[in-house]
Amino acid sequence: MNDGDGGAGSTAPRKRSDARRNERTLLDAAAAVFVTSGVEAPVRDIAARAGVGVATIYRHFPTRADLIIAVYRHQVEACAEAGPALLESSATPHAALERWVNLFVDFLVTKHGLAAVLRSDDPGFGALHAYFIDRLLPVCARLLEAAAAAGEIRADVDAYELMRGVGNLCIGADNDPRYDARRLVELVIAGLRVRR
16 A cells, blocks of 8 residues: 555656646747747647647637736746856856846747737736736846946946836837847947946
């Protein structure tokens, strides 16, 4: 009897980790399809990219709003988790900040149709902006503080102002081939450096 209990206990965590991995695969597939086709892309395209049936998508995400919210949160989490990892792996805090801001730009310019959806009446979308700020603002602040402490950037840079400024530079970048938001953001990040 004890052997059976031990076996059941050891498979439960594996199933949970498999379920999390499968959900991440679905969310990554949905995010990739949203980049190319917008948030109104057919669910069958997402299912095909994830290598699953349409029913699997609906089992995990019963409505399109559920899927959009989950993709958005998944990408916010990836961006938030990247900050500390970049601080550890980059040559300097400024290099980490620059790489993180590039990830942030990628996140912002690939949200085809998300702004319109967020203005909808669906109550699930109401908390997304607050979630975005709550998760990413401290990460940006930590990167700025590390770069300032290393003497690489000015010490008076506010994380909210920087994120808002970068966000404003990204508006329209997805539908104007002559506009290079990334180039302008690079100029902003370069402008933070302390001149020696």
